[in-house]
Amino acid sequence: MLKHFTTILLFGALVGVAGCTTSKKVATSKPGDNRLSCQQIQSEFGRLDAVMEEATGNKGVNTANVAAVLLFWPAAVGNYMDADKAEKLVQKRRDHLMTVYNKKGC
Numbered sequence: 001m002l003k004h005f006t007t008i009l010l011f012g013a014l015v016g017v018a019g020c021t022t023s024k025k026v027a028t029s030k031p032g033d034n035r036l037s038c039q040q041i042q043s044e045f046g047r048l049d050a051v052m053e054e055a056t057g058n059k060g061v062n063t064a065n066v067a068a069v070l071l072f073w074p075a076a077v078g079n080y081m082d083a084d085k086a087e088k089l090v091q092k093r094r095d096h097l098m099t100v101y102n103k104k105g106c
Helices: 002-018 038-059 063-071 073-103
Strands: none
Touching (some): 038 073
């Protein structure tokens, strides 16, 4: 009986981990932002595009979200909320950098 319980518990933990995605979070501003060159700001925009694409993908249909819906639906809700937070942080960072970019006359 204990062996079966341990197996079920281990399986549940594995499903819980497999059903979660984590979206990369970005800082909305950094101390050295005002010293970035126009080219560095453009590079940062490219990096932010990649982070946004990943977060958007984590909100959609993917293996982790399908597993979460089938096995533990609250994990799917958590994945969506985590990705939504990441997208909002990216947008705030982009807005901040655009202000710096415009002040520099890039």
